[in-house]
Amino acid sequence: xxxxxxxxxxxxxxxxxxxxxxxxxxxxxxxxxxxxxxxxxxxxxxxxxxxxxxxxxxxxxxxxxxxxxxxxxxxxxxxxxxxxxxxxxxxxxxxxxxxxxxxxxxxxxxxxxxxxxxxxxxxxxxxxxxxxxxxxxxxxxxxxxxxxxxxxxxxxxxxxxxxxxxxxxxxxxxxxxxxxxxxxxxxxxxxxxxxxxxxxxxxxxxxxxxxxxxxxxxxxxxxxxxxxxxxxxxxxxxxxxxxxxxxxxxxxxxxxx
Amino acid sequence: xxxxxxxxxxxxxxxxxxxxxxxxxxxxxxxxxxxxxxxxxxxxxxxxxxxxxxxxxxxxxxxxxxxxxxxxxxxxxxxxxxxxxxxxxxxxxxxxxxxxxxxxxxxxxxxxxxxxxxxxxxxxxxxxxxxxxxxxxxxxxxxxxxxxxxxxxxxxxxxxxxxxxxxxxxxxxxxxxxxxxxxxxxxxxxxxxxxxxxxxxxxxxxxxxxxxxxxxxxxxxxxxxxxxxxxxxxxxxxxxxxxxxxxxxxxx
Numbered sequence: 001x002x003x004x005x006x007x008x009x010x011x012x013x014x015x016x017x018x019x020x021x022x023x024x025x026x027x028x029x030x031x032x033x034x035x036x037x038x039x040x041x042x043x044x045x046x047x048x049x050x051x052x053x054x055x056x057x058x059x060x061x062x063x064x065x066x067x068x069x070x071x072x073x074x075x076x077x078x079x080x081x082x083x084x085x086x087x088x089x090x091x092x093x094x095x096x097x098x099x100x101x102x103x104x105x106x107x108x109x110x111x112x113x114x115x116x117x118x119x120x121x122x123x124x125x126x127x128x129x130x131x132x133x134x135x136x137x138x139x140x141x142x143x144x145x146x147x148x149x150x151x152x153x154x155x156x157x158x159x160x161x162x163x164x165x166x167x168x169x170x171x172x173x174x175x176x177x178x179x180x181x182x183x184x185x186x187x188x189x190x191x192x193x194x195x196x197x198x199x200x201x202x203x204x205x206x207x208x209x210x211x212x213x214x215x216x217x218x219x220x221x222x223x224x225x226x227x228x229x230x231x232x233x234x235x236x237x238x239x240x241x242x243x244x245x246x247x248x249x250x251x252x253x254x255x256x257x
Numbered sequence: 258x259x260x261x262x263x264x265x266x267x268x269x270x271x272x273x274x275x276x277x278x279x280x281x282x283x284x285x286x287x288x289x290x291x292x293x294x295x296x297x298x299x300x301x302x303x304x305x306x307x308x309x310x311x312x313x314x315x316x317x318x319x320x321x322x323x324x325x326x327x328x329x330x331x332x333x334x335x336x337x338x339x340x341x342x343x344x345x346x347x348x349x350x351x352x353x354x355x356x357x358x359x360x361x362x363x364x365x366x367x368x369x370x371x372x373x374x375x376x377x378x379x380x381x382x383x384x385x386x387x388x389x390x391x392x393x394x395x396x397x398x399x400x401x402x403x404x405x406x407x408x409x410x411x412x413x414x415x416x417x418x419x420x421x422x423x424x425x426x427x428x429x430x431x432x433x434x435x436x437x438x439x440x441x442x443x444x445x446x447x448x449x450x451x452x453x454x455x456x457x458x459x460x461x462x463x464x465x466x467x468x469x470x471x472x473x474x475x476x477x478x479x480x481x482x483x484x485x486x487x488x489x490x491x492x493x494x495x496x497x498x499x500x501x502x503x504x505x506x507x508x509x
Contacts, residue, residue: 194495
């Protein structure tokens with residue numbers, strides 16, 4: 001135990017924590033992207049998937065707390081390492097150039113990571129907590145229900161959410177930062193854990209960059225295609241049904257919209 | 258050719274330093290960077306000024322004594338070359354060249370461009386050796402070593418301990434140095450008995466000296482005058498993980 005504690009207190013040990021928590025979050029980011037793409041399979045598929053996740057109950061909370069734990073571990077070790085790293089160079093160089101041969105991604109892991117963390121907070125408020133004030137549509141996302149099944153209409157929520165152009169733009173820029181972060185992090189974690197050889201390094205480092213580009217495209221195609229008009233007929237149809245029912249609450253929400 | 262030098266001048270460790278601008282006399286383009294500094298110093302001495310202090314010894318790229326961050330890159334513009342083998346023909350006539358010492362908390366400035374690199378010695382003292390009985394030299398090839406490992410150990414052993422890796426790293430990390438030393442011994446049969454004790458102690462000494470952590474930016478590898486590879490850092494990380502999981506007083 002003492003040995004383990006000493007290990008985790010060393011710079012190398014903290015990098016293990018960064019790498020392991022980063023690996024978990026990287027896998028989540030990849031799975032999340034694939035799940036998102038079900039938007040293009042239509043409302044039934046996406047809403048069934050969303051209902052499946054929401055009906056996991058306790059298991060969903062285990063997953064959520066697990067992810068939160070990974071985030072805390074990742075940010076916590078990052079902050080500790082950053083303090084040590086800054087202390088290691090009290091007087092900086094005056095040449096004003098970035099460190100030689102260091103890629104943009106590797107130099108901006110902290111700043112970019114902070115931006116991604118802020119985005120995650122917004123994203124959770126936007127689509128998970130469904131805080132009406134942050135979606136800028138005037139529609140209460142929590143009360144959108146699929147007229148056929150009566151379940152949460154996530155399909156409509158996504159279409160409404162991304163129909164606000166600045167929200168979509170913010171999402172695309174943010175996943176850009178996420179993917180820049182991962183283009184370095186996804187290969188650096190193999191290096192930090194020592195899980196690579198000379199022969200595998202080009203595969204790992206190029207693979208990380210390629211997968212980051214795929215992640216970026218997979219994530220940004222959702223807000224991008226909604227902005228370009230994907231699913232507009234579904235919303236028009238939905239609004240027709242609603243105006244037929246015409247409850248006062250929906251009228252006010254449409255006026256605000 | 259003539260160049261202008263913006264050089265860091267600092268009286269001693271405690272004094273605050275500053276940049277000062279010097280104009281060189283007409284230079285031979287085939288002078289090394291250090292010879293150029295010699296010429297400038299000769300001029301300063303004749304004028305009664307304090308010459309610029311800088312580290313140098315063998316001037317043939319094998320001792321690891323010379324340093325200098327030249328225009329933002331340790332050891333000057335070329336790859337796999339130390340400052341002593343950087344020549345003035347690599348610069349243009351009229352260039353302004355910024356010359357700074359290594360910057361890291363574990364490398365305090367002694368004077369001008371000279372820093373003390375004793376922190377690297379501390380890391381070596383913590384485990385950069387093997388314990389064997391001395392005596393007559395053993396017979397050649399009495400211990401078989403695979404060609405692959407012999408080559409890798411030789412690559413790691415090429416490290417001259419100049420500290421350019423620390424100087425280049427945005428975190429002032431000494432991982433490349435430590436990794437080269439750990440690997441050089443850990444790859445050979447003679448280094449096996451102390452392999453895991455060594456990596457733990459050397460990492461501990463590295464942290465204690467106040468070096469930063471590795472962010473895998475690759476700056477160290479790119480500026481290393483001996484082209485030591487990042488592969489060795491992965492090897493150190495792997496050995497350290499095994500050492501920590503083994504635990505126990507025997508390896509402590």
